[in-house]
Amino acid sequence: MSIVLQDLPIDQQQAVAHTRERVARLHAELPRNGLVVWTAGNVSERVPGLDLFVIKPSGVSYDELAADVMVVCTLEGTKIDDGTPQHLSPSSDTAAHAYVYRHMAHVGGVVHTHSTYATAWAARREPIPCVLTMMADEFGGDVPIGPFALIGDDSIGRGIVDTLRESNSPAVLMANHGPFTIGKDARAAVKAAVMVEEVARTIHISRQLGEPHPIAAADVASLHDRYQNAYGQPAGPTPTGETR
Numbered sequence: 001m002s003i004v005l006q007d008l009p010i011d012q013q014q015a016v017a018h019t020r021e022r023v024a025r026l027h028a029e030l031p032r033n034g035l036v037v038w039t040a041g042n043v044s045e046r047v048p049g050l051d052l053f054v055i056k057p058s059g060v061s062y063d064e065l066a067a068d069v070m071v072v073c074t075l076e077g078t079k080i081d082d083g084t085p086q087h088l089s090p091s092s093d094t095a096a097h098a099y100v101y102r103h104m105a106h107v108g109g110v111v112h113t114h115s116t117y118a119t120a121w122a123a124r125r126e127p128i129p130c131v132l133t134m135m136a137d138e139f140g141g142d143v144p145i146g147p148f149a150l151i152g153d154d155s156i157g158r159g160i161v162d163t164l165r166e167s168n169s170p171a172v173l174m175a176n177h178g179p180f181t182i183g184k185d186a187r188a189a190v191k192a193a194v195m196v197e198e199v200a201r202t203i204h205i206s207r208q209l210g211e212p213h214p215i216a217a218a219d220v221a222s223l224h225d226r227y228q229n230a231y232g233q234p235a236g237p238t239p240t241g242e243t244r
């Protein structure tokens with residue numbers, strides 16, 4: 001039987017509402033950072049404390065994305081009775097996002113784009129080598145390639161999970177498709193999507209000039225540890241109400 005949002009306890013309804021607001025707001029970061037054309041990207045976030053997540057409706061323009069059209073799904077990827085029109089379908093990548101949430105309990109946010117340089121690396125099925133301190137900081141090593149998988153079932157999600165379980169990276173380039181990123185929340189996953197496109201572009205340019213030099217594994221580990229545990233401001237609310 002379908003879950004009815006309005007029948008949930010008020011505190012759970014409020015948790016869903018806050019997640020919808022965040023996910024709607026974070027979608028604007030995709031065009032703002034040049035990561036998408038048209039509607040070719042999506043963001044989702046797990047609802048804290050509930051076996052639900054929020055994702056954008058499929059094919060809806062980013063300037064039409066508001067909290068009240070964000071679709072609420074179970075971790076199986078099934079839309080609940082969330083107050084949106086019954087015909088409003090969740091993202092075509094919902095199954096992939098749902099698979100990640102079911103199999104990676106620490107993941108609170110998932111993003112998918114077709115950003116140009118990262119997708120170009122995906123087309124070549126070559127991992128992005130860790131030759132920049134920024135890569136060591138954010139990815140803790142190379143950005144891996146995931147298997148080629150067709151949309152429509154758990155294949156993409158399984159490829160994401162199987163690849164990321166073997167890596168420090170919060171980003172995976174699914175072969176011939178494009179980047180999927182994860183994070184503790186949607187904001188962290190959006191950041192990883194921005195950063196993977198940046199390093200894909202920089203290393204592509206570097207390769208036009210010659211062969212980039214790798215960073216020693218011990219230095220990669222040291223840089224990653226510092227950045228993940230000491231960089232920036234202490235955990236807590238950001239000026240815009242996000243959570244660091």
Ligand SMILES: O=C(CO)[C@@H](O)[C@H](O)COP(=O)(O)O
Pocket residue numbers: 039040041042056057058059060090091092093112151
């Ligand atoms: O790769 C694909 C479709 O092949 C998707 O990632 C779309 O590009 C975005 O789909 P929606 O989230 O709008 O359904």
